[in-house]
Amino acid sequence: MINALPGAIELGLLYSLMALGVYITFRILNFPDLTVDGSFTTGAGIAAVMIINGYPAWISSVAAFGGGLAAGLCTGLLHTKGKINGLLSGILMMIALYSINMRIMGKPNTSLRGTETLFTDVSPLVVMPFLVLGVKVLLDLFLHSDLGLALRATGDNPLMIQSFGANTDNTKILGVSLSNGLVALSGALIAQQSGFADISMGIGMIVIGLASVIIGEAIFGSRTVIQATFAVILGSIIYRIVVALALRVGWFEASDLKVITAVIVIIALVVPTFQRYWRQKQAARRRAEELGNRIQ
Amino acid sequence: MMLTISNVTKLFNPGTPDEKVALFNINLRLKPGDFVTVIGSNGAGKSTLMNVISGVLQPDTGEVFIEGRPIHHLPEYKRSKWIGRVFQDPMAGTAPNMTIEENLAMALARGKRRGLRFGVNRSKRAMFREQLERLGIGLEDRLKAKVGLLSGGERQALSLLMATFTQPKILLLDEHTAALDPARAELITRLTEEIIRDLKLTTLMVTHNMEQAIRLGNRLIMMDKGRIILDIDEGRKKDLTVEELLAEFERISGHKLADDRVVLG
Numbered sequence: 242m243i244n245a246l247p248g249a250i251e252l253g254l255l256y257s258l259m260a261l262g263v264y265i266t267f268r269i270l271n272f273p274d275l276t277v278d279g280s281f282t283t284g285a286g287i288a289a290v291m292i293i294n295g296y297p298a299w300i301s302s303v304a305a306f307g308g309g310l311a312a313g314l315c316t317g318l319l320h321t322k323g324k325i326n327g328l329l330s331g332i333l334m335m336i337a338l339y340s341i342n343m344r345i346m347g348k349p350n351t352s353l354r355g356t357e358t359l360f361t362d363v364s365p366l367v368v369m370p371f372l373v374l375g376v377k378v379l380l381d382l383f384l385h386s387d388l389g390l391a392l393r394a395t396g397d398n399p400l401m402i403q404s405f406g407a408n409t410d411n412t413k414i415l416g417v418s419l420s421n422g423l424v425a426l427s428g429a430l431i432a433q434q435s436g437f438a439d440i441s442m443g444i445g446m447i448v449i450g451l452a453s454v455i456i457g458e459a460i461f462g463s464r465t466v467i468q469a470t471f472a473v474i475l476g477s478i479i480y481r482i483v484v485a486l487a488l489r490v491g492w493f494e495a496s497d498l499k500v501i502t503a504v505i506v507i508i509a510l511v512v513p514t515f516q517r518y519w520r521q522k523q524a525a526r527r528r529a530e531e532l533g534n535r536i537q
Numbered sequence: 538m539m540l541t542i543s544n545v546t547k548l549f550n551p552g553t554p555d556e557k558v559a560l561f562n563i564n565l566r567l568k569p570g571d572f573v574t575v576i577g578s579n580g581a582g583k584s585t586l587m588n589v590i591s592g593v594l595q596p597d598t599g600e601v602f603i604e605g606r607p608i609h610h611l612p613e614y615k616r617s618k619w620i621g622r623v624f625q626d627p628m629a630g631t632a633p634n635m636t637i638e639e640n641l642a643m644a645l646a647r648g649k650r651r652g653l654r655f656g657v658n659r660s661k662r663a664m665f666r667e668q669l670e671r672l673g674i675g676l677e678d679r680l681k682a683k684v685g686l687l688s689g690g691e692r693q694a695l696s697l698l699m700a701t702f703t704q705p706k707i708l709l710l711d712e713h714t715a716a717l718d719p720a721r722a723e724l725i726t727r728l729t730e731e732i733i734r735d736l737k738l739t740t741l742m743v744t745h746n747m748e749q750a751i752r753l754g755n756r757l758i759m760m761d762k763g764r765i766i767l768d769i770d771e772g773r774k775k776d777l778t779v780e781e782l783l784a785e786f787e788r789i790s791g792h793k794l795a796d797d798r799v800v801l802g
Contacts, residue, residue, distance in 0.1 A: 387651040390635070390643050397632040404591070404630070405647045405699075406617040 245485045247366060253478030254369035255430050256449065258376060260457075260477040261470060262309075262423035263450030268458075268469070269384070270416045271396040272320075275331030277424050277450060279338025280312040281443035284425025286345040289353055289438035298359040302429045309425025310418045312338060317414030342440055349440040358433035365434050376423070377470050384466045392416050393466075424450075445499050452502050453477035455509040480505075538605070539739040540567040540590070540707055545599030545609075547585055547763075559585040561763040563599070567707075572733055572740045574750040576782075577760035578794055583743045586760070587709050590741070592616040603706055618648030621705035621738075623696050623713040630696030633685030637676060637695065640684055641665045644699035668702050669695075672728060690721030694728060701732050708733065710742040714749075726753070747779045757782075761790040 259281060266274035284305035291301035312334060319330035343349070359368065383389045394402035395412040403409055424446070432438040457476020463469035480502075487493055487501055547560040560582045567573060577583050588594040590601060592613035601609040603619050624630050631640050642656035642665075657665075662680065669677035672694050676687075684692060693713060701708060710729065714722035730753060733740050744750050750757055757774050759767035759782075766789045769777065786794045 383653065385656055386653045387642070387646045387649075387656045388653060390639055390656040391646070391651050393635060393639075394632040394643055397634045398629070401630055401632055402643060403614050404617055404622050405643050406614050406649075407643075407651060408612075408614045 245489070246482070249481040249485045250478055251365045251369065251434070253481040254373050254474075255365060255434055256427055256453070256481070257373050257474040257477035258430070259424045259427035259446060260450050260453035260473050261376065261380060262420040262427070263447065264454050264470065264473045265380075265416055265420040265423070267451060267454060268463075269393055269396050270413060270420075272327050272413065272417065273331070273447075274313075274316060274417055274420060275328065275447050276312055276316040276334040276338070276417070276421055277331075277447040278443045278445070279335040279342065280309045280421040280424045281428040281431075281446045282342045282438070282440060283308045283312055283338055283345065284428030285432035285438035285442055286342045286351070286428075286440075287425070288429030289351040289432050290345060290347075292353060292356050292358060292433070293351065298357060298361075298433060302359065302426060302433075305429035306422045306426040309422040309428075312425070313418035313421030314414060316421070317417040320417070321410035321413050339440070346438060346440065351438045353433065353436045353438070358436075359430070360434055365430075369430075373474055377474060380470055381467050388412075388415075445502065448499070448502050448506055449480065452505045452509070453480045455506060456480055456483075459509060538566050539569045539571070539603065540565070540741075541600075541602040541605070542566070542586075542590070543600050543602075545589055545596040545601065547582075547589055547594060547596050551597075558763045560589065560596070563763075563765060565758070565765065567739050567741070569739055570737045571756060572738075572754035573742070573756045573758060574754045575741060575743045575758050575760060576745070576747065576750045576794075578790075578792075580762075581760040582763040583760055584711060585763075587622075587711050587741070587743060590707065591620050591622055591709055619706040620709060621647075621700035621703070621707070622709045623693070623700045623711065625712040625715050627689040627692040627696065627716055630699065631684045631692055634683060636681050636683055637669070637687075638662060638665050638680040640695065641668070641699060641702075645703060647703050647705070668698055671731075672698060674724075688721075690717055690724060693717060693721070693725050697725065697728055697732065701736060701738060704736050704738070706739060708738045708740040710740065710744075712743050712745060715745060729753075747782055751777050751779065751782065759786055759789075761786075766790055 259277070263277060266272045287308045288301040288305040291304055292298055316330050316334045319325045319333060320327050323330070325333070384393060391402055391407040392412045392415060395407070395409045395416070399409045428443065431442070453476040454473050455476070456479050457472035457474070458469060460479065461468065461472035461475055463472055483505070484498060484501070488495065493501070542563055542565040545560055545563040546558070549557045549559050563586065575583050575586070585594065589596050592611060592615070596609055599609070600607055608616050632643070638657045642661060645661065646656070665680060666677045674691060674694055676691065676695060684695065687695065697713070714725045717725060726749060732738070740754070742754065751774060755771040757769040758765050767785060783794055
């Protein structure tokens, strides 16, 4: 079990950038963005193709981030200017990206064997903590800038921030772009770590992102932005540990992963609702009894 | 003129069986420093008037000017540079999951380009503390508290401060004490008076409290069925009683002031 831990931490760190992207849309903008399933592969595809064609790995990774920004921009425009329902905008982009990703890669699977990637000379376990921490700090700083405050208020109380002069269309587009940029960067890193990009590698990514956000916030709290981004990163790592443990149970197969993930998210979404309901009911009963005693 | 509204008409559901004339040929001019209270029945067009000024709605015909500059074609987020607003719902004017100081920082950025500088820094924080002290309800010691933890009265006091401390050219108050209990409503009313007086803000205040409508401000307008039916200046307003005001309304409009929340004073 212990020897599975480094691998789980490594994957958790690589996927944590994707989870931070999902945090931006799902938690900050209150916008469940399904573009993620497509843009993750877009990032992986762009990075893989560029590296194969001899571009340095870091330039390819930055380009993948840019590709994600563009994908998010399209979803944001569909939702704000096209007035298409948020979920549907994401689904439309996800489907469109499948074809675009195929065009980028030219074939369903692109191998990076024998190429120079970010992780050729140094293990992800060494690089990723610094990279993830750097992204986290930059994101924290951004979310405390004037622009970042307007972005957060767009998810919290859009009417209020409009009355203070922010264009919420623009803040939404910015948030969704940034989110998908991080998702694509995560895809680019996963491709370099695993040595290939695959057309179906993004399927279910949104649910994994949600699971990471929810698990992290439940365990480590989300009182402030700084705490929440930290929790999301740790949530991503814990998710990978849970998956590694689940796969040790002989009865499970690798293809059961998606249903396990879905169940984790469902539990995490349902339990707090029931808890709140029971707590309120108990509090009400207690108060009613108190009042009854007083009258007698 | 600070605010000029000329020949503004606004229809809802035009051309359908539900057509409603929310505003009909409204003309209103506010001088700098005017504090106008607005009363009227349910559906008289008071809130629509506020929304047409703030940009939530665009007038169908007619024009709106601030200091002579036409603004009726601008979206709300562009007009908000000049317009401060407090809503009836204490939850509406603040972001609940953000802190008091973050909310104030967003209000401070009104009308400015929002960039990548820190929203809250040391000098802004000192200024926020000073501003909050003026409210006298202890919020200055809770800068890092989330606004969602505040009571309705505290949130409305904060909304009022956020709407006013950048000295907007026009302040719109839309029944902003209506959702509060009497003690809190009294506090917010007192703060409103003080702030408007100190900053000399040009204000339009919708209220359903007749006594308040008479006591506050230097001018009173009465609306009915999308029209301004009465405009009372400072001299006449001083000696007016609630009974006279209600009688006047009935005489002009031909029906009683029908507002299920009307407070006589």
